[in-house]
Amino acid sequence: MASKRATISDVASLAGVSIATASKALNGRQDVRAATRERVLAAAAELSFQPNALARGLISGQTRTVGLLTSDSVGRFGIPVLLGAEDAFGAGEMAVLLCDARGDAIREQHHLRALLSRRVDGLIVVGESTNPRPSVSKDLPIPVVYAYGPSEDPDDVSFVPDDVGAATMAVNHLLALGRRRIAHVTGPGHYKAARDREEGLRQALAAAGLEQAGQTLSGVWSQRWGRHAAEILLMAEPEIDAVFCGSDQIAAGFVEAARERGRRVPDDIAVVGYDNWEVLSTETRPALTTVDMNLELLGRTAAQHLFAAIDGRATPGVHKMPCQLVIRDSTSPPGIS
Amino acid sequence: MASKRATISDVASLAGVSIATASKALNGRQDVRAATRERVLAAAAELSFQPNALARGLISGQTRTVGLLTSDSVGRFGIPVLLGAEDAFGAGEMAVLLCDARGDAIREQHHLRALLSRRVDGLIVVGESTNPRPSVSKDLPIPVVYAYGPSEDPDDVSFVPDDVGAATMAVNHLLALGRRRIAHVTGPGHYKAARDREEGLRQALAAAGLEQAGQTLSGVWSQRWGRHAAEILLMAEPEIDAVFCGSDQIAAGFVEAARERGRRVPDDIAVVGYDNWEVLSTETRPALTTVDMNLELLGRTAAQHLFAAIDGRATPGVHKMPCQLVIRDSTSPPGIS
DNA sequence: CTCCTGGACTTAAAGGTTTTCGGAAACGTA
DNA sequence: TACGTTTCCGAAAACCTTTAAGTCCAGGAG
Incomplete structure (x- = not known):
């Protein structure tokens, strides 16, 4: 540990000037001769002077x-x-x-x-x-x-994040690919995120004059729920051709379960996730199309x-x-x- | 925004005492009559006084x-x-x-x-x-x-973290289950973590008088590498009955690829991961035994x-x-x- | 009555920096 | 020389709090 921290008055006396002049020199203000500034700067460097932010803040209020x-x-x-x-x-x-x-x-x-x-x-x-x-x-x-x-x-x-707009964008992407029977699996309804994303889906479908495929399935934000929801959904609405999931975890679970049930992704069912949580979205097979909230x-x-x-x-x-x-x-x- | 922040001198004058007395009262020091302390505290509360940490730090040096x-x-x-x-x-x-x-x-x-x-x-x-x-x-x-x-x-x-000790512990767990042909898949060798975990494996095997099954496979810390390593390993060393992986990502990839190749986990091959990254370790099927570094x-x-x-x-x-x-x-x- | 003691309170300094203002020197002009 | 101007520098206040030292007073002891 260094002995004691240098103050501006140490710098000033080493440079042979007053405290005020040292302060002005260090802060690049006018009213200091170039040679004097030089001396002060050299002294500060020698003592490895660091201005005390507390004292400074006390005065400036910032x-x-x-x-x-x-x-x-x-x-x-x-x-x-x-x-x-x-x-x-x-x-x-x-x-x-x-x-x-x-x-x-x-x-x-x-x-x-x-x-x-x-x-x-x-x-x-x-x-x-x-x-x-x-x-x-x-x-x-x-x-x-x-x-x-x-x-x-x-x-x-x-x-x-604009969850409503993002969900609309995601669903429009599915629509542009020609998908028409789009289902929705998401997290708990007490999350505004879940409600907003569903609302975005609703708006996109309404604009296209389509109905949602089946009811929205609300569960938790987990891979396990995604798998479970896939089983429910593939049973109840076997003809779906796309799923918009409320999170990447749900999407990853859905993809896994769908594949095990013989549905190809994306050929039979296109899947969109949410969050772009890279450990999931880039590592699942196929890699997930997903919303990045930036x-x-x-x-x-x-x-x-x-x-x-x-x-x-x-x-x-x-x-x-x-x-x-x-x-x-x-x-x-x-x-x- | 509140007008201006109260200082201790505002408190003192409102309570009708000097600054020093106010300070003593607020800091619970002696030499203050109970009634006076009461008045100061009331004044401080009224002005919602917050001592200025900068000024305090300037004096105490802390x-x-x-x-x-x-x-x-x-x-x-x-x-x-x-x-x-x-x-x-x-x-x-x-x-x-x-x-x-x-x-x-x-x-x-x-x-x-x-x-x-x-x-x-x-x-x-x-x-x-x-x-x-x-x-x-x-x-x-x-x-x-x-x-x-x-x-x-x-x-x-x-x-x-004691990576060597943890790896030894993980491998001993596999040995206790009766596994004898243990392979190792891990990340890049320029990570000390990879080298330490391999060293832990080596020590556990040496203590048990066993040889490692095949060479250590070094790749990257990804699920993709885990899958790839599984293919290599199951080809080269088909008789392995356990794998110690250098990360949960690698383990998750390994489990997935092994299952696709018809090996059951844990019945045919037991798998241990590392990191206890819960999104992977609890969501893979089967859930991963893994090292938590606390x-x-x-x-x-x-x-x-x-x-x-x-x-x-x-x-x-x-x-x-x-x-x-x-x-x-x-x-x-x-x-x- | 005087002196001492201790309690309750105040005064003032200290901590490190910035900034305002005034002073001094140097220089040019009348 | 007298005066104004410019340039450079220093003294001191201010920021807010803590604390050492000092003041004042009441009450008890001698």
């Missing part, structure tokens, strides 16, 4: 630090958002203070106080699902941006808007971020696979 | 903040370590400053300077693999602990040792953390599955 409050980091949605945000901040000079509330409101309050006490310049709240969550922004002296899971308060700034981009965008809000240019409301359809073999036109 | 420097957050190893660390810190009053260097040494230096300038009390460096990495601790005024990826410098404090525990332990080091009680060296064998259906004794 810590150049933002809080990242997540309800459930362990979920695979929070992580990319977090990375995108960290990316956007890290490019500049911002630092990220990470807090994980583990879905506990008490713990969230606790972390919120800690962040406030550390005088963060802003806050990003990352949800674990797209279900709206209680606002934390009330009476907060700093701007807050919600990512993935929006705030219940429409005056807050939220960024969410979560890193969403996180980055949220971070950029937080910057704007810190500068006083907030843009309230729920912003729907476009998703992207990644086309792979599970929806290849017949004869190509 | 920021109660640690840096978490990761080379590759996106990897699935960094995340649990990070969570465990965050957990250990969050229980107290510590905050975590997250930096992702994206495997770039320049960016790492940059982040290091930023953290130092923010006067963090300590640093955890999370590696993306168990390969030793260059030390950052040289001449740093704060303690550093390495997690998952150890430092090259043996005087640093590092926590890594990464959250590893992260938590690293964090606790960082606390100790901050208090001046460092414990240099590479600490091997025990792993755990999670037994599932892919190694059930014959007749039980």
Whole structure:
């Protein structure tokens, strides 16, 4: 460990100038002769001087630090958002203070106080699902941006994936391939994501003047449920030629069970997943056509808007971020696979 | 946004006492009459006063903040370590400053300077693999602990999973089931993890006086390679009765290909994976017996040792953390599955 | 009555930096 | 020489909190 950290006054006395002059030289301000600046810089380098961010923040009132409050980091949605945000901040000079509330409101309050006490310049709240969550922004002296899971308060700034639009896009892709008997297997109905994706399907079918093949099958977000749903569906609606699944896990299970029952994918049944969780979507056979929610981009965008809000240019409301359809073999036109 | 943040002097004047008395009352110190303390606390509550951590840190020299420097957050190893660390810190009053260097040494230096300038009390460096990495601790005024990826410098404090021991444990499990012709499929040889796990296998076989079935097959950490390796292996060594795989991805691919070739798992061939990546290990059929590296525990332990080091009680060296064998259906004794 | 003790409170310094303002020197012009 | 201007530098305040040291007073002991 180095002895003691050098302060600006150490630098100043080594360079033979006052503290004020040293500060000006180090911060590239005018009113310093070139030769003097040179001496100060040399002294700072010799002492490997690092300005004390606490003292600086105390004066300026800006810590150049933002809080990242997540309800459930362990979920695979929070992580990319977090990375995108960290990316956007890290490019500049911002630092990220990470807090994980583990879905506990008490713990969230606790972390919120800690962040406030550390005088963060802003806050990003990352949800674990797209279900709206209680606002934390009330009476907060700093701007807050919600990512993935929006705030219940429409005056807050939220960024969410456009699940409805993405589902419509996915189903339109199936329609363009000539599929007409499209079924839907998805997760629990208490997830807004499940309801939104079903709504997107509904809109696409309505626009094409078609009926959905059978009822929507709601289960859980697992491969096991995908397999089970395949059995139910192939029994009840044997003539389906496409399935839109609410997640890649469900799609992977569906593909596996369908193949075991002698249905070829994509020839007999085209399958579309959701999430583009690469360990599943690229490793299943055939590789899955799926919706990528661009979560890193969403996180980055949220971070950029937080910057704007810190500068006083907030843009309230729920912003729907476009998703992207990644086309792979599970929806290849017949004869190509 | 609230108007302006209350300072302790606002609290003091509202309570009709001096700043010093207010400070003592708020910090639960002696030399304050109960009634006075009462008044101060009431005033603080009314103004929703939050002490300024910057000013406090400036005086005490302790920021109660640690840096978490990761080379590759996106990897699935960094995340649990990070969570465990965050957990250990969050229980107290510590905050975590997250930096992702994206495997770039320049960016790492940059982040290091930023953290130092923010006067963090300590640093955890999370590696993306168990390969030793260059030390950052040289001449740093704060303690550093390495997690998952150890430092090259043996005087640093590092926590890594005990891959050799875990592999031995996994193979002993296969031996206990009566398997004698055990093969090994793993990832690239430039990963220390691959070499260590092979070494563990070697030790277990040597202790049992057995030879490995065929050569170790080194490829990449993917499901695709697992399938490919299965084809090679079942051709070259058709009489194998068990496979120890270097990752769950490889194991999942192996199981799938083996089943397609008419080998039953676990009856004909028992399979053990590595990582306990649940989306794979619990969803494959049969569910995978696999090694769990207890990464959250590893992260938590690293964090606790960082606390100790901050208090001046460092414990240099590479600490091997025990792993755990999670037994599932892919190694059930014959007749039980 | 005086002195001492201890409790309750205040004053002031310290921590490291930025910034405003004033001062000093140098130079040019009348 | 007197004066204005420009250039460079330093003194000091400010940010907010903690804490060491000091003040004041009541009450008890001698």
